Amino acid sequence: xxxxxxxxPTYGGSGVLxxxxxxxxxxxxxxxxxxxxxxxxxLSPFQENVFYHEVSNADYPLFEYPPYDxxxxxxxxxxxxxxxxxxxxxxxxxxxxxxxYMAKKILLGQGRYVPTVTTLHGTDITLVGKxxxxxxxxxxSINKSDGVTAVSKSLKDQTLSYFxxxxxxxxxxxxxxxxxxxxxxxxxxxxxxxxxxERILTHTSNFRKVKRVQDVIQIxxxxxxxxxxxxxxxxxxxxxxxxxxxxxxxxxxxxxxxxGKQEAIEELLAVSDLFIMPSESExxxxxxxxxxxxxxxxxxxNAGGLPELNLHNQTGFISDIGNVDEMAxxxxxxxxxxxxxxxxxxxxLEQAKQFDLKHILPQYEAYYEHILETAVYKDV
Numbered sequence: 393x394x395x396x397x398x399x400x401p402t403y404g405g406s407g408v409l410x411x412x413x414x415x416x417x418x419x420x421x422x423x424x425x426x427x428x429x430x431x432x433x434x435l436s437p438f439q440e441n442v443f444y445h446e447v448s449n450a451d452y453p454l455f456e457y458p459p460y461d462x463x464x465x466x467x468x469x470x471x472x473x474x475x476x477x478x479x480x481x482x483x484x485x486x487x488x489x490x491x492x493y494m495a496k497k498i499l500l501g502q503g504r505y506v507p508t509v510t511t512l513h514g515t516d517i518t519l520v521g522k523x524x525x526x527x528x529x530x531x532x533s534i535n536k537s538d539g540v541t542a543v544s545k546s547l548k549d550q551t552l553s554y555f556x557x558x559x560x561x562x563x564x565x566x567x568x569x570x571x572x573x574x575x576x577x578x579x580x581x582x583x584x585x586x587x588x589x590e591r592i593l594t595h596t597s598n599f600r601k602v603k604r605v606q607d608v609i610q611i612x613x614x615x616x617x618x619x620x621x622x623x624x625x626x627x628x629x630x631x632x633x634x635x636x637x638x639x640x641x642x643x644x645x646x647x648x649x650x651x652g653k654q655e656a657i658e659e660l661l662a663v664s665d666l667f668i669m670p671s672e673s674e675x676x677x678x679x680x681x682x683x684x685x686x687x688x689x690x691x692x693x694n695a696g697g698l699p700e701l702n703l704h705n706q707t708g709f710i711s712d713i714g715n716v717d718e719m720a721x722x723x724x725x726x727x728x729x730x731x732x733x734x735x736x737x738x739x740x741l742e743q744a745k746q747f748d749l750k751h752i753l754p755q756y757e758a759y760y761e762h763i764l765e766t767a768v769y770k771d772v
Contacts, residue, residue, distance in 0.1 A: 393760060394423045394476055396468070398492065399483040401432040402598070405678040406513035409543070409566055410483040411435050416569070416753045418442045427471055429460065433653075445471050461487045461494075468495035472506050479760055480508045485517065486526055489533035507538035507767035509760065512561070514543070514675025514696065515602070517551050531555040538767040539759060544697025547675040562759060565700075566676045567752035568744055573658050573685040575741070582663035585649075591621040591727050594664040594688070596657060596679040597671075599629025604693075606631070607670040607716050609638050609648065611691070614720035616647055619727060623648045624660055661686035665733070666723055669702075671695045672713050677702065681747055684740035689733065691723050701747075707740040 395417060399410035411432040414424040418441035426432060429447045447467045449458045468491065471477060480495070482488035489510040499506055510533065517530070534540055534557055541564045542548040548561045586592055593612055597603035605625070612623040625635065625648060632650065639648050654660060661667070667683035669692040676697040680690045684701075690708035692698045693715075704710040709722035726733050 509539040510537040539763040546697040596626040602673040684744040687737040689736040
C-alpha cells in the first residue's frame, strides 16, 4: 500500500504512535509518506520506504495567525496526486480529520476518491473536542471519515458519550517496539545516577497540566522521606517552571533531575525502579507502556485507559486522580519489598508483550484493507 500519514511531529503520544506505526509499515514493504510541518521527533533521517513532505505555511498579511489548515489541505492534495496514495491516515481529530475531509472533497472534484482513516488519541476528544468552539467540527469530521480508530476502549466510550457518532469506532491499542524498549544492563549508568544505591523513580511527559507533574514531585517527597531515592523527570513543557519552583520549595533540588527531552528514553527506563503517572487525563498511557516493556512497575491514576494497561496489584498500583498519599504509600510498599518488586517487574513485562508492535501492526494493515474495500463517498 501507499499510505499518507498526518500527525503532529512532537514528542506527545499521538506523534510518537503515528511515527512508529509508519516506520513499522515501511519495514513491511509499504510506502509511507509523512505529511506535517516538521520532521517527526522519532523519524530517523533515512529509512527505506519512508518519505517526508513538509507543509510550508507562509505568512499572509490579512491573518493574525498563518492558516495551517489551508496549507495542509493543499499539501495533501498535492501528495495524493503526485505520489499516488491509496489511503490517508490522520492522527488527532483537530485539525487533521477536518483537513482530510477538505482534501478529499477537492480530490473528488478532480475525479479521485481517497479514503481517510482517523485515529483518536485522547485530548482531541476529552479536552479540545469538548470545547464548544470545536465540538461541531470534531463530530462532523469523525462521521465523515471512512474509518475511525481509538487507542483504548475508554477513549471509544468517551467519544460515543460526548458526540453523536454514526461511524463504527474500532479499538486498536497503542503499541511498543521491543527491539528498542527492553531491559538491558546499564549498571554503570545506574551507578552514576544513584551512586549509593538510591531507588530511582521516573516520570516522562510533555509537562502539561493534565500530567500533574507536581503530584509526581509530592509523591516523590513522601518516598524520599522514607528511603534514599532519586527522581528523573524526562520531558519539557508549560508546567516545568512550576515543577522547578516546587522542587525548590521542598528542598529537593539535589534529588530531582530535570533531564528535558531525551531521545534514548529506554536507557533511562532501564535503570529505573518505578514509573510514576498520576495523570488527570490519559487515553492510554504510552509512556507507562514503554516503562513496563523495560520491566518497570507503574504507579498511576485511574484516568482514561490506564486501567486497561496498568493492572492493579499486578503490574503496579492504581489510585484515584489526585490521591497523592495513596500513590506514595503504594510506591513505598513496592520499593521496600524486593520480592514483590521483582514479581511486579515480571508482570509488567508480560503485560507489555500484549502490546507488541508485531501484534498491533497487522491490525492496522487489515483495517486499511477493509476500508479500501468498503469505503464509499459520504456527502454532506
